[in-house]
Amino acid sequence: MMYPLLLLCGAVLLFVYIREKIKAYSVKALILKSIVSVLFIAVGVYGSWLSAAKGAASLLCPFLVLGLLSGLLGDIWLDLKYVFPEKDEPFTYAGFCVFGVGHILYITGMLLRYYPAGKLMAVIVPILLAVVMSVGNAVLEKPMKLHYGKLKPVVIAYGVLLFGMVLISGSLALAHGWKETPLNLLFIGGIFFAVSDLILSGTYFGVGKARPIDLTLNYITYYTAQFLIASALVFPD
Secondary structure (H helix, E strand, O other), rough: OOHHHHHHHHHHHHHHHHHHHHHHHOOHHHHHHHHHHHHHHHHHHHHHHHHHOOOOOOHHHHHHHHHHHHHHHHHHHHHHHHOOHHHHHHHHHHHHHHHHHHHHHHHHHHHHHHHOOOHHHHHHHHHHHHHHHHHHHHOOOOOEOOOOHHHHHHHHHHHHHHHHHHHHHHHHHOOOOOOOHHHHHHHHHHHHHHHHHHHHHHHHHHHHHHOOOHHHHHHHHHHHHHHHHHOOOOOOO
């Protein structure tokens, strides 16, 4: 009962937050966003408690919960750049860094729990592909009508971690025959995360791409990603 209740509360508050954010960048919107983020952390904590209660707690739990906590911090810092526009740069850097740490935590938890012994290529190939995809994204900056400026190195580094999380979760899920529900949820959540960040790159680094529809799609895909990642701890490991 607790799990669907947390999802329902998250969905309702997300709707309220998006409506408030579209109206204005405000402290009220930031508080609402933080509450929604606390709810996906609550899903992760609830899932960890379920695992512990069944005597089946895994290494995945602490790393995913800490990754979700990093998401909360990133949500706060990236929104503060709108509340305090004179401090745009430090808040942007902080947001990129903490979300990057979150992806490192997700990847670490997955590898510690699901790494298929003797299958090193299941990790190396996704990492190499992630590097290619991130560099390719930077190279296509002008065709996509984006301007990363001096943030380009940070964007590339973050992109490697973002795409790495998606591809490693997919690679591990494939190695396990798509039979591990937590891995499948992490993979799907990672895809939504990547879509969200691609939309976000347009609103941050593009021109005319911060329309209400862009903001709405960004938040829907982002929170779908985080709730799916948190849900990986709710289902049997």
